[in-house]
Amino acid sequence: xxxxxxxxxxxxxxxxxxxxxxxxxxxxxxxxxxxxxxxxxxxxxxxxxxxxxxxxxxxxxxxxxxxxxxxxxxxxxxxxxxxxxxxxxxxxxxxxxxxxxxxxxxxxxxxxxxxxxxxxxxxxxxxxxxxxxxxxxxxxxxxxxxxxxxxxxxxxxxxxxxxxxxxxxxxxxxxxxxxxxxxxxxxxxxxxxxxxxxxxxxxxxxxxxxxxxxxxxxxxxxxxxxxxxxxxxxxxxxxxxxxxxxxxxxxxxxxxxxxxxxxxxxxxxxxxxxxxxxxxxxxxxxxxxxxxxxxxxxxxxxxxxxxxxxxxxxxxxxxxxxxxxxxxxxxxxxxxxxxxxxxxxxxxxxxxxxxxxxxxxxxxxxxxxxxxxxxxxxxxxxxxxxxxxxxxxxxxxxxxxxxxxxxxxxxxxxxxxxxxxxxxxxxxx
RNA sequence: GUGGGUAUAGCUCAGUUGGCAGAGCACAAGGUUGUGGUCCUUGGGGUCGAGGGUUCGAGCCCCUCUACUCACCCCA
Numbered sequence: 001x002x003x004x005x006x007x008x009x010x011x012x013x014x015x016x017x018x019x020x021x022x023x024x025x026x027x028x029x030x031x032x033x034x035x036x037x038x039x040x041x042x043x044x045x046x047x048x049x050x051x052x053x054x055x056x057x058x059x060x061x062x063x064x065x066x067x068x069x070x071x072x073x074x075x076x077x078x079x080x081x082x083x084x085x086x087x088x089x090x091x092x093x094x095x096x097x098x099x100x101x102x103x104x105x106x107x108x109x110x111x112x113x114x115x116x117x118x119x120x121x122x123x124x125x126x127x128x129x130x131x132x133x134x135x136x137x138x139x140x141x142x143x144x145x146x147x148x149x150x151x152x153x154x155x156x157x158x159x160x161x162x163x164x165x166x167x168x169x170x171x172x173x174x175x176x177x178x179x180x181x182x183x184x185x186x187x188x189x190x191x192x193x194x195x196x197x198x199x200x201x202x203x204x205x206x207x208x209x210x211x212x213x214x215x216x217x218x219x220x221x222x223x224x225x226x227x228x229x230x231x232x233x234x235x236x237x238x239x240x241x242x243x244x245x246x247x248x249x250x251x252x253x254x255x256x257x258x259x260x261x262x263x264x265x266x267x268x269x270x271x272x273x274x275x276x277x278x279x280x281x282x283x284x285x286x287x288x289x290x291x292x293x294x295x296x297x298x299x300x301x302x303x304x305x306x307x308x309x310x311x312x313x314x315x316x317x318x319x320x321x322x323x324x325x326x327x328x329x330x331x332x333x334x335x336x337x338x339x340x341x342x343x344x345x346x347x348x349x350x351x352x353x354x355x356x357x358x359x360x361x362x363x364x365x366x367x368x369x370x371x372x373x374x375x376x377x378x379x380x381x382x383x384x385x386x387x388x389x390x391x392x393x394x395x396x397x398x399x400x401x402x403x404x405x406x407x408x409x410x411x412x413x414x415x416x417x418x419x420x421x422x423x424x425x426x427x428x429x
Numbered sequence: 430g431u432g433g434g435u436a437u438a439g440c441u442c443a444g445u446u447g448g449c450a451g452a453g454c455a456c457a458a459g460g461u462u463g464u465g466g467u468c469c470u471u472g473g474g475g476u477c478g479a480g481g482g483u484u485c486g487a488g489c490c491c492c493u494c495u496a497c498u499c500a501c502c503c504c505a
Contacts, residue, residue, distance in 0.1 A: 003496075058503050062430080080505080109505080114430080116499060125505060192502070203503090257504055267505090278505055305505030331463070362463045370465040381463060395465070 007113075007121030009307075014321040018310055023106060025152050026126050026304075033145055035102040035128055040084045042108060046074040052083040052288060054259030056199055063111040077110035080258070081127040082285070082301050083292075089131055090294035099297060100132035106306070117274035117311075124306035128282075131289070134298040136233050139264040139284060140240035142302055146268060146280055147246055149304075155313060158279060161251035162241075162266040163223070164234040165202075168287065170227035171262075175201060177220050188215035202255045221252050230263055237264055260285040264300065272312050279312060280304040323373035325416045328355035328380060329365040335380035338405075342378070345409055351416055370395065375419055376412065378403075 004010060011019060027037070046066050053060050065077040078084055085103060088094075094101050106126050113119060128145075130138050143160065150158055166174060178201045186194065190209040197204055205216055226234065241248055256265045265283035273279070282302025290296045313319075326346070328339035339355040346353040354372065356365050362379070369377045379391040379400075390408060392415075393400040403411055 006496075063503080111504080113503075114501090115497090116501095119504075123505065127505095275500060276504075281505060303505055308505060329464090361458095363459095363461080363465080364457085366463095366465040368465090377465085379464075383463090391464095393464080398465090400464085 005121070007115040009120050009122070014319040015310060015314065017322055018313065018319040019306070022153060022306070022309060022313070023126070026104075026106070026149055029145065029149050029152065030104045030128060033102070033141070035104045038085060038088060038103045038105050040078075040081070040088060040105055040107070042078050042110075043075050044078055044084055044087065046076040048083050048087055048292070049076055049079060052086065052258075052260055052292060053080065057257060057259060059111060059257070063113050065110045065112055079111045080109055081105055081107070081125055081303060082129060082258075082260075082288075085127070085129050085301070086289055086292055086294070086299070090289060090292060095132065095295050095297055099295075100130075102128070102130050104128040116276075118276035118305070118308050120307060126304040126306055126309075127301065128303075129299060129301035131299045132297050133300075134286065136236035136264070137240065138300055139233075139237045140244075142282065142300060143237075143241060143248070143266050144244055144246060146266075146282075146302060146304070150268065153309075153313060154316075155309070156316065157272055157312065158268050158270045160246065160248035160266065161254050161269055162237070162248055162264065163251050163254035164226055164230055164263055165256070165261050165265050165283065166222055166226055166230050167262050170225060170230055171222070174220065174222045174225045177225065178202070178205075178222075181219050185215040188212070206253045206255050223250075223252050233263055256281065256283055260288040260291070262286045266302070268304075270312055272315050273308055276308065278305065279308045321373075322352075323375070324352045324354040325374065325419075326351070326353045326376040326378060326412055327365075327369035327372060327374035328353065328378045329362060329369065330355060331362060331379070331381045335382070335385060338385070339378075339380060342408065346412065349409070349413060351413065376415060378408070378412075 046064070049064065050060050055061075059079050064079055067075060069075050085105065089101065089103075104127060106124070108122050108124050110122050112121055115121060128142065130142065143162065147160060165171065179198065182189070182193075182197045182201055182204055186197075188211050189197065189204065190207065190212050193204045193207050193209070193212050202222075204212065205219065207213065207216070223234075238250075251267075254265055254267060256267075261283040263284040263286065266281070267278050268280040269277045270279050271277070280302055282300070284298070284300040286298040289299055328342060330336040330339040336355075336357060336359075340357075343353045343355055354374070356368060366377065375395055377393045377395055379393065381391075384390050384402065385405075387402075388406075389402045389404050391400050392403045392408070392411065394415075
């Protein structure tokens, strides 16, 4: 048997329906905030990621699916979306006509890591980016929009964390201060931290090792050493979040793994994903557009871990496979043809109907209808058809009554909309 | 890349010192010539992850491999 690739995943029912629901909600919410979809290729030149994400990050150093194509070009399956969005923004000169662009994109990303809970080699992100706004209002808007999406999806057990990572003015200074502090505490640090203390000292701050945590409690905080511009920016973001009563935590140890981040960084965290904590993460990247050869335009973005979000929602409430609204049970050849016609007719009216062509017994088909969880069953037998009617049965109450053939579609429409109205009312807050 | 755990029916899992391959659920037929859920009866289903070894005999013991899973690292 041929199996799927390690770390890859088939999304079956009923999960796939939940994916659809999440995607629809996200699109609706983003569009109503002025975001527009951009669709991008999943293959890019390797150089794009090396230059944007950072040559020394784990992603670029060891996690990318990179290969040479037949012409010898180095290509990479995208490990994240931002680089591609920025590339497209620059390449098509989107800043020329209208520098302010709010974009979103949904699709698969690839990282060749060891799979575990909440981590796959092909995973999906819902990604949103804003170009051309340096104001902290953009930061606040994105965080609030993210929180709103969680609310609409009924997600609980998630908390928002925010931090500021400074800018090229203040971060290098802080980095040196932090390095100096770390060098005074080298005996207390774990092996990993000793390895990364020079290359990526900020990472030492969020090490999970007990001894490292202890040693770093007194470490200087970037938040205390922000330049005036960054401090003001951060204060404004907070002011707007407070004004909208968003529940969030200032997390001074929130460090993001990609080199391009500046100023505001944020994450939605949960403890429902095993060793993984981030359901969504993002931040400002004011220098990246220029770094990649575009104009000096500020930007901010976030990515939602689609798989992780599904996992969190599924844990709270397992999804159910959608059921047809009505199931036709034809007894005999002429009944089968009628059932076939009715299914097509109802589909035309956006009512999902199903039937069975196996010719099995009424009992067997009742069982099937029950298993499909259809709320209504239409029994079409010879005696009824000769009288020009069928039997309509309500599966919940067991009630059954004869219905004339020519008014069946109309009656079904009424019954089904009557069933669905209270249900959709409770789902929409 | 490193470490732990696991692999037996579609699913969840038992399987005794090495001696005929099992249960529950699910599926199918019947109990009722046209009525689901509950109940009863019967039935179909297996490369015991793969390959090798020990043995009269291996699901069980040994070796190798693979996959899944959890964790480290890191991230969405």
